[in-house]
Amino acid sequence: xxxxxxxxxxxxxxxxxxxxxxxxxxxxxxxxxxxxxxxxxxxxxxxxxxxxxxxxxxxxxxxxxxxxxxxxxxxxxxxxxxxxxxxxxxxxxxxxxxxxxxxxxxxxxxxxxxxxxxxxxxxxxxxxxxxxxxxxxxxxxxxxxxxxxxxxxxxxxxxxxxxxxxxxxxxxxxxxxxxxxxxxxxxxxxxxxxxxxxxxxxxxxxxxxxxxxxxxxxxxxxxxxxxxxxxxxxxxxxxxxxxxxxxxxxxxxxxxxxxxxxxxxxxxxxxxxxxxxxxxxxxxxxxxxxxxxxxxxxxxxxxxxxxxxxxxxxxxxxxx
Numbered sequence: 001x002x003x004x005x006x007x008x009x010x011x012x013x014x015x016x017x018x019x020x021x022x023x024x025x026x027x028x029x030x031x032x033x034x035x036x037x038x039x040x041x042x043x044x045x046x047x048x049x050x051x052x053x054x055x056x057x058x059x060x061x062x063x064x065x066x067x068x069x070x071x072x073x074x075x076x077x078x079x080x081x082x083x084x085x086x087x088x089x090x091x092x093x094x095x096x097x098x099x100x101x102x103x104x105x106x107x108x109x110x111x112x113x114x115x116x117x118x119x120x121x122x123x124x125x126x127x128x129x130x131x132x133x134x135x136x137x138x139x140x141x142x143x144x145x146x147x148x149x150x151x152x153x154x155x156x157x158x159x160x161x162x163x164x165x166x167x168x169x170x171x172x173x174x175x176x177x178x179x180x181x182x183x184x185x186x187x188x189x190x191x192x193x194x195x196x197x198x199x200x201x202x203x204x205x206x207x208x209x210x211x212x213x214x215x216x217x218x219x220x221x222x223x224x225x226x227x228x229x230x231x232x233x234x235x236x237x238x239x240x241x242x243x244x245x246x247x248x249x250x251x252x253x254x255x256x257x258x259x260x261x262x263x264x265x266x267x268x269x270x271x272x273x274x275x276x277x278x279x280x281x282x283x284x285x286x287x288x289x290x291x292x293x294x295x296x297x298x299x300x301x302x303x304x305x306x307x308x309x310x311x312x313x314x315x316x317x318x319x320x
Contacts, residue, residue, distance in 0.1 A: 003027045038083035043075060043091075044068055052105040054113065060089075060148045064105040064115045067093075072100030072119055076148030089148040094140070095120045097133055104171035106179060112154070113142045114205055116169040116181050123156030126189035126212070136161040137185055141205050155208025159201060160193075162186040170226035172236065178213070178258040179203050182226040182238050190215065198223025198240065202258030216261040218250060227279045229287070232307040235264070239279035239289045247274025247291060247301070251309030267312035269301055286315075293319060 046068040053063045059078050067073040075091035094100070097120035105115045116139050122132040123140070137160035143152040160183075167183040174180050181201045187193025190212060198219035204211050222243035231237050231251065238250045247270035253262045274291045281287050285304050293299040302315040 039086050041077070041086035041088065043077070043088045044073070050101050050103055050117075052103045052115070054105050054107050056107065056144065056148065057146065060146075062105065062107075062113055062144055062148070064103045064117070066100045066103075070098040070100070071095065072103075072117070074115070074142060074151055076144065076151060078148060090151050092151045092153070094153065095122075095133070099135065099165070101165045102167050102169045104169040104181075106171050106173045108141070108173060108179065108205055109176045111143055111146065112205065112207075113144055114171065114173075114179050114203075115140050115142070116167075116171040116179075116183065118165050118167050118169075121156045121158070123158065124210070125158050126161070131158065134158060134161070135163050136188075137164070137167055137183065139179075139181070139203050139205075139210050141208055141210060155210055157203070157210035157212070159190065159203070159212050160185045160188050160199075162188040166224075168224050168226045168240075170228040170238070172228045172230060174202065174254055174258055175256045177205050178256065179205065180228070180236060180254055180258065180261075182223075182228050182240070184223050184226070187215065187217070193217070195220070197221055198226075200238075200252060200254075200261050202254060202261060204258060213258040214254075214261050216252070216263065218252075218263050225275055225277045225291075227277045227289075229279050229281050231281070231305060231309055235307060235309040237279060237281075237287060237305060237309065239277040239291075241275045241277060241291075242268075245273045245275055246271050247277065247289070249279075249287075249289065249303060249305075249312050251305060251312065253309065264309040265312050267303070267314065269303070269314050270299075270317075274299065274301075 044067045051065045072094040076089040100119035103117035121138045125131045136158040140156040141154040170182045186196045200216045202213040224241045228238045250266040251264040273294045276292045297319045301317040304313045
């Protein structure tokens with residue numbers, strides 16, 4: 001219980017007269033509330049790393065992750081509105097080989113989902129040839145029933161055959177059959193590439209047919225911890241860390257068909273240390289980036305960015 005007791009002769013009315021300090025509404029009862037774990041489900045007793053989770057509907061979720069014996073898995077779950085219970089519905093092992101890192105999963109349309117990741121898969125190579133159980137940077141499409149009971153791999157496309165297990169993928173939906181990917185790689189295979197650095201690519205997805213539409217090398221060295229959000233219909237904002245560990249925010253324009261990628265603006269917002277970025281849009285032109293800074297401290301930075309991405313302004317930064 002919290003009680004407020006004004007000091008005598010400390011409250012005055014509009015005319016400057018002393019008011020009474022006796023009142024009946026100066027006491028309030030406060031109730032302690034804490035964050036607690038409502039329910040837990042151990043869905044993989046061996047391993048569960050590199051998780052990427054999307055919400056399918058009000059109570060169904062889809063998870064792409066590295067599971068038992070390092071195999072890639074995709075699984076569905078239902079979670080009631082009150083958080084209890086959590087029920088696994090279906091789970092599919094995507095490869096017979098033990099490798100899958102840095103997945104990023106998005107919902108493309110009503111029943112189609114797309115994942116980007118490094119690992120083994122089978123499907124179509126960058127040059128259109130069929131390949132089986134090959135390492136590289138992959139885009140895969142899945143059909144998942146609305147109730148989560150069925151998961152079908154529709155097709156996979158290897159867009160970069162570099163054997164790099166830390167691509168730091170960030171995948172985002174552009175329209176109902178187009179996605180954009182930010183990743184670290186060398187673009188081995190596709191024309192116009194073969195250069196190490198930070199890449200943005202777009203892909204069209206029609207069922208199991210996946211085709212690369214455009215590509216842009218936006219940085220010529222390491223680009224880690226990619227996190228991308230949409231600003232408006234054709235503008236995207238990427239938070240990332242460069243080879244020196246500096247924090248950067250970059251804007252791009254991408255049309256709905258993914259036919260081109262244009263860098264618009266860039267801001268280096270932290271020259272000490274900024275890694276493990278996660279960006280989200282707060283309102284019409286305000287964004288916040290959470291990251292790790294010096295001394296292993298957590299950091300939050302806010303920015304204003306207009307819908308066209310033409311400018312990036314750092315507003316505030318705190319360590320928490």
